[in-house]
Amino acid sequence: MMTSHFQQFLREATIRDPGAAGDLLGPDSFYGLYISWCLLHGITPVPDTDFRAGMRRCGIDIHHSGLAMTGPAAADYIVASHPDVS
Template identity: 45%
Template sequence: MADRQLDQFLMEATASDDCSGFTLGPDPLYGLYTSWCHVTGAVPYLEEVFWEGMQGRLSPEPNGLRMKGPAAADYILASYPASV
């Protein structure tokens, strides 16, 4: 079940931009995941379980991932509340 949830998260909340050399680091990626869980109503995995499940799903850094969708907006607003 973890595989399906993580695949859905990557599909709905990230976009691949391999040519840019951009990296979505570990803290923002897990934060985006928890925001995606909040938006979709999914129960988030503990961080250790999340990273175990992400092995083999991401390229080594730079991973070429960018945030997208409602989870990205939720993450940004939660990370920078003074800008609201």
């Protein structure tokens, strides 16, 4: 079975954190992380509505995912979101 780029994104840029209190990635930061991941991989990001549909197909509720950011896309997203950090 072919792996979708959404599945690859989830594998490379997110990590499950069952011990965390609350939701770690909200819808806006989830999409922002996805955009950073796409830019690092030379992939054109899909619009937000398509991203949300893709996450649903992967079994992810972007409002209550239990996922945290990880990897190079996380660093890119954080720097892009908070330029005063760099």
